[in-house]
Amino acid sequence: MANLILQHGTILTMDRQDTLYEDGFVVVDGDAITHLGPMSLMDELLQGIPETEHYSILDCTGKLILPGMVNTHSxxxxxxxxxxxxxxxxxxxxxxxxxxxxxxxxQMALDGAAYAFAELLLGGVTTIYDAYYFEDEIAKVAExxxxxxxxxxTILSFPSPNADExxxxxxxxxxxxxxxxxxPLITPAVNCHALYTNDREHLQECHRIAREADVIMCMHLAxxxxxQRDCLRDFGMTPVQYLDSLGILDARFLAAHSINLEDxxxxIYRDRGVKVSHNAGSNAKGAKGVARIRDMRAMGITVGLGTDGAMSGNTLDILTQLPLVGKIQKVSNNDRTLFPAKEILRMATIEGAKALGLEEITGSLEAGKRADIIILETDSVNMQPIYDPYSVVVYSANPSxxxxxxxxxxxxxxxxxxxxLDMAELRENLFRHQDKIRAIARELDKKLPSS
Amino acid sequence: MANLILQHGTILTMDRQDTLYEDGFVVVDGDAITHLGPMSLMDELLQGIPETEHYSILDCTGKLILPGMVNTHSxxxxxxxxxxxxxxxxxxxxxxxxxxxxxxxxQMALDGAAYAFAELLLGGVTTIYDAYYFEDEIAKVAExxxxxxxxxxTILSFPSPNADExxxxxxxxxxxxxxxxxxPLITPAVNCHALYTNDREHLQECHRIAREADVIMCMHLAxxxxxQRDCLRDFGMTPVQYLDSLGILDARFLAAHSINLEDxxxxIYRDRGVKVSHNAGSNAKGAKGVARIRDMRAMGITVGLGTDGAMSGNTLDILTQLPLVGKIQKVSNNDRTLFPAKEILRMATIEGAKALGLEEITGSLEAGKRADIIILETDSVNMQPIYDPYSVVVYSANPSxxxxxxxxxxxxxxxxxxxxLDMAELRENLFRHQDKIRAIARELDKKLPSS
Structure with a gap:
């Protein structure tokens, strides 16, 4: 951990007031942000700090400084x-x-996760929600x-790669x-895969575990x-209403996707304080529908962004999702003013942190929060001109x-x-599974209807 | 111009048979592709070529070789x-x-165009359709x-930055x-801005000019x-039917956007051989609707891809458009099998070339065509693994x-x-217009309704 002063950057704090410093500084002391503000006030603000001469100085002239992005579903x-x-x-x-x-x-799960962590960090994601298998080992890789x-x-009603039962x-x-x-880095959570892969008894048990441990519970929902069809047939209720009838929905609940929702x-989401992980790219590519995030946000429901797995969303960074989120909402609601760039960036950062219950420690640049920070260069051709830095980040930037x-x-x-991490080693480890995967995929391809 | 042999790349030719060489070569002689094929046949195929020892060899091991992309509207x-x-x-x-x-x-138009050419070439676009002002000077910059x-x-019924009349x-x-x-590089065309900025007489004159010179004619349409509303009110016809009644629509006509279309x-598009420039990102961001490109393609209408201007589409490369095109079509048509990656890549290359009437010389890698070629690295974290190179290009790649x-x-x-081009000089030239633009934009912002 660093004693570090970032200087002369354009700082998009994403705090409650959307404070922006056109020429600003951020002081990182150990794991935390201790000070930030305009350069003009730096000397005054840092007067109480002993030995700032021992801090490393990072010149960020021409660069954008943002809170690290939060990927709420993968x-x-x-x-x-x-x-x-x-x-x-x-x-x-x-x-x-x-x-x-x-x-x-x-081994494949661990090699995959390590490679994914590399992609996330290279793409500006500092907080990731993951649901998979072998998570105890994956947590060590994340650390x-x-x-x-x-x-x-992941909890489901059939054997998994990590459970025979x-x-x-x-x-x-x-x-x-x-x-x-x-x-300090790893927060455990409970994950029931979905309604169609979990029965009532186990859903309720999962909820008890989450409540007693005070951790979040996540599900693919709606x-x-x-x-939707089977839940209506079997229980006469929508999936959300059914889960609510089981007493499962509360402020600790993170509902991934949440596409097929009635008023x-x-x-129910609003009244119970349920949070939503919106996966714009995955939802669209899977032709699953357009989530009603406009209504959700108007009702005060917290909506963070997620990529889903790389078979669904392909890339794991959040920057690539940003233009999709707004464009799909604008065109499906027939209103180009909806979801302006700043709002999209809030969903990518502080709203995502709220969705994961981590808004006290990450998701914005504020004194006292953990130092989860990304710096974007603006030398690349796509990053100029910058009349509105929020627009540049949302509509023009890519993970590179x-x-x-x-x-x-x-x-x-x-x-x-x-x-x-050692990128060359991660690639080697990824490649050693390719022959096996390719052989299995070829067999599966044979069983698909020809297109 | 080079005498060049690209070796050991994965070649996505995008030819009529979608030929793919997993380990292939391409020979560039002067401005043209003369040979390509699998490495195993290279020696045999090149026996007739004198002095191949004087060719530069470019090792493309692990890389993807594609036709340069075609941006059909900007x-x-x-x-x-x-x-x-x-x-x-x-x-x-x-x-x-x-x-x-x-x-x-x-000066602003020329500095902007030069910067845009840089972005296009850095992003893998080798053919660009542009409609703007001062095009004679812009052509020199393109050259x-x-x-x-x-x-x-651009032709319209009011004065332009390049015309007082x-x-x-x-x-x-x-x-x-x-x-x-x-x-050899520059192809002139006729551009009537739109129905609502051109009257009947001038539309017909433009069409005559295009026909007589045998060049394409482009318009923003539907x-x-x-x-739509005003055309129905004034002429009792849709914009397409109205233009057809004027005898303007033919195989030389490129209709940009084409969103609001009746059966x-x-x-009419099919019968007249009209081509379409589909601008997925711009259409969605502007909340203009989802173009019926599924129906168009089923009817055999040529559909290329475009970005529109950077105020509409933000980035000018085509790679960034690719995930948008398919995802928006899949979700709006409720079918995840629509527009598979290979089809999207065809629209980005050979179909775009057809839309511009250039399919004989560009848009695919084939012997006899001009050498418009891009090479994608696969070292970056987002580019692996590669089970389907079309998917990697369409769903994972970015311009970097x-x-x-x-x-x-x-x-x-x-x-x-x-x-x-000299990137540092292009940036300098871009920046010198910023104060003026910022001042004008501030005045305009004041007149907007507060959001």
Whole structure:
């Protein structure tokens, strides 16, 4: 962890007042931001600080300084399957589950997660929510990568790559929470995969675990057409109303996707304080529908952004999602003024932190918060001119423009080079699974209807 | 121009059979591709070629070799206004036209165009359609940049930055065509801005000019809600039916946007051989609607991709458009199998070339075509793994992954460095207009309704 002063950057704090310093500074002391403000006040503000001469100075002239981005939904290890099955019908059940069942093992999950952490840090994501398998080992990789992780073992009604028994994720989760609760970077969570992969009894047990440990509980919810149809058939209620009837929905609940929602469902979200992870790219690519995030935000529901796994969203950074989020909302609501750039960037940062229950420590640049900071260069051709820095970040930037990533006060990526992980080794580790995956995918491809 | 052999790349030819060479070579002789194929046949295929020892060899191991992308719609010089007015209502008339009228002059147009050419070449676009002002000077900049340009002076019923008289673009266009027709890189075209900025008489005159010179004619068509409404009110016909009644629509006509189309309009497009420039990002950001490109393609209508100007589409490369195109179509048509990656890439390359009437010389890698080639690196974290290279290009790549750009046999960008233009000088030239633009934009902002 660094004693560091970032100077002369354009600072988009994303604090409550959307404070922007055109020529500003940020002081990082250990894991925390201690001071920030306009350069003109720096000397005055730092008078009480002893030995600032021992701080490293980083000149950020011409650069944009932002809070690190928050990815509220992913299945990181699946990056090993990226570019497979992208345009396949009924992909989850016909392609993704069988592929995962046959191919995925512990080593592949860890190699995938490590590669994904590299992509996240290189792309400016400092906080990631992951739901997958072998999460206790993945947490160790995250710790080494130096990324802030809200991590959870997926719970479902059939055996998983990490459990021979149905619902093997439940005892695993209990232990996982004990192992990691209180860690400065890793926050454990409970993950029930979905309504169609969990029964009532286990959903309620998961909720009890989350409540007793005071951790968040995440589910895929109101995502699939069959989920909606079967729930109405079996229980006479929408998925949201059904979960609410079980007493599961509360302010600790993070509902991923949340596409097929009635007005009544939205009211339940609002009344219970449910948070939403909006996965614009994945939702659209899967032709699942356009989530009603305009209504959600008008009702005061917290909406963060997520990528989903790399078979669904392909890339794991949040910057790539930003132009999608607004454009899809504008065109589907027939209003170009909706979701202006600043609002999109709030969802990518502080709203995402709120969705994960981490708004006290990350998601904005404020004195007292952990130092989760990214620096974007503006030398690349796509980054000029800058009349509105929010617009530039949302509509023009891509992950290659992220120059430096700081998490919890540690510089983990600088000048596009990872400092916490060895990229060459990560690539080697990714490649060693390719023959196996390719062989399995070829068999699956044969069973698909020809397009 | 180079005598060059690209070796050991994965070659996505985008030819009629979608031929892909997993380990292939391409020979560039002067401005043309003379040979390509699998490495295993290289020695045999090149036996007739004298002095191949004098060719430069470029090792492309691990890289993707594609035809350069085709951007079928832009207003390049407007890049000087990028990040202004992004989320403003009724932006064209309340913000963009006044800004352009007050701020734009010849020097700004040229500096903007030069900067835009840099962005295009760095982003893998080798052929660009531009409609703006001062195009005779812009053509000279394009020639220097070494980009293939289909260029046209915008014609409209009021004075422009380049004409004190209404329709001043018409005499300009006649001279412009004479100046440039037959040039190896520059193809002149006719551009009537839109139905709502041109009257019947001048539309027909433009069509005559295009027909007589055998050049394409481009218009914004079926883009705006008021365009549709007013045309129905004034002529009792849709814009497409009205233009068809004037005898204007033919195989030389390129209809930009084409969003608000009835079935009958589509039949007219098909019957007349009209081509479409689809601007997915701009259409969505402007909340203008979702173009019926699925129906168009089912009917055999040629659909290329475009970015529109940088106030509408922000970035000018085509790679950034690719994930948008498919995702918006999939979700709005409720079918995830629509527009698979390979089809999107065809629209970005050979279909774009067809839209501009250049399919004989560019848009695919085939012996006899001009050497318009891009090379994508796959070292970056987002570019692996590669089970389906089409998916990687469409869903994962961004402009920073383009490593080399070759146009008409000339290497104009290599290892992210422009060889035909001086990036530092382009930035300087862009920056010198900023104070003026910022002052004008502030005045315009004051007149906008507060959001």
């Amino acid at each position: 299945h990181l290890s699946m990056v090993v399957f990226r570019s497979l099955g992208d345009d396949v019908a009924d992909r989850l059940k016909r392609y993704l589950f069988p592929l995962e069942k046959t191919a995925m093992d512990k 080494k990568a130096g990324i802030r992780g809200v991590l959870s073992e 149905p619902y093997g994720g439940i005892p695993y989760t209990k232990q996982f929470i004990k192992n990691w609760q209180g860690h 995502e699939m057409d069959y989920e 009544r469902d939205l009211e 423009n992220v120059e430096t990533t700081i998490v919890n006060g540690r510089v983990v990526m600088d000048k596009r080079r990872l400092l916490s | 207003h390049l010089s407007m890049v000087v206004f990028r990040s202004l007015g992004d989320d403003v209502a009724d932006r064209l008339k309340r913000y963009l036209f006044p800004l352009e009228k007050t701020a734009m002059d010849k 220097k940049a070494g980009i293939r340009g289909v260029l046209s002076e 209404p329709y001043g673009g018409i005499p300009y266009t006649k001279q412009f065509i004479k100046n440039w027709q037959g040039h 883009e705006m809600d008021y365009e 009958r309009d589509l039949e 992954n383009v490593e080399t750009t070759i146009v008409n046999g000339r290497v104009v960008m290599d290892k992210r460095r422009l060889l035909s």
